[in-house]
Amino acid sequence: MNEEINRLVNVDKNEINELKHNISKDKIHMVELDGKCIHSWIDYISAMQTKFKFPTSCMDSFDRYLDWITDLHWLGDKEQLILIIHNYNEFIKDDPLMKKNIITTLEDHVLPFWEVEVEHVVVGGRRKSFMVYLVE
Template identity: 35%
Template sequence: MNNQTIYIAKGQEKQIIKKYNLKNYYIAKLDGSNIHTFSDYMNAIIIAFQFPKNMFINTNSIDAYNDWMRDLTWIDQYDGYILIIENFEQMMSSYPKEKGIIMDEFRETICPFWKDEVLHTVVDGKAKGFFVLLVD
């Protein structure tokens, strides 16, 4: 499984899903033009990934975020996950450092976990795809 972050042009989402044969994947969408701060991002993630109410309440902690993004048991019936961030350039444009941290977490923590770390750290863990599509 080649989990990754991919920069694409608007309208290419379906092509990527077909190219990588991403059937039965949970699709979460964010509109970066509405995400100005880290808190906005966290609240959008909670909605997009349908976090159970009151489960993910520490929205200021990157560690809590990583823990929950490597759980997703409430939507584990899917073969993988796709996060589409539309208007990515606009997302957190006044906070490039924080935006960079978020993207680093996908590359260094979340995507590698779902690729194979889950097999060694979770009882009966199953490798899944995790793609982040950055759209502009």
């Protein structure tokens, strides 16, 4: 796996297990979702707001989700963010448009925000590595 700063990467189980084995978890906030359990936006946002510890619910607001996922100040001094979606082929499989919208939002908005934009729009904002791994 490449060490580029912010990317969305398709990996297999062996690659993700190797990654998890070789990282120091002190400065990393890692979130793992099981695609078999994520059937809808509600399932996704419920898991995300719990595992990323959002201060308020995003169930009824996509904009609030974007606000919180591009804030994360409450995670403290974590230098890297990792989102792993296991069983990606099962992830929201009955709603391909929603699945595409979630992935596109991560790829086109969230990852670039943490790679560059955070320094320009947040006072004292600091870049963070944010990797998304889609595990087949």
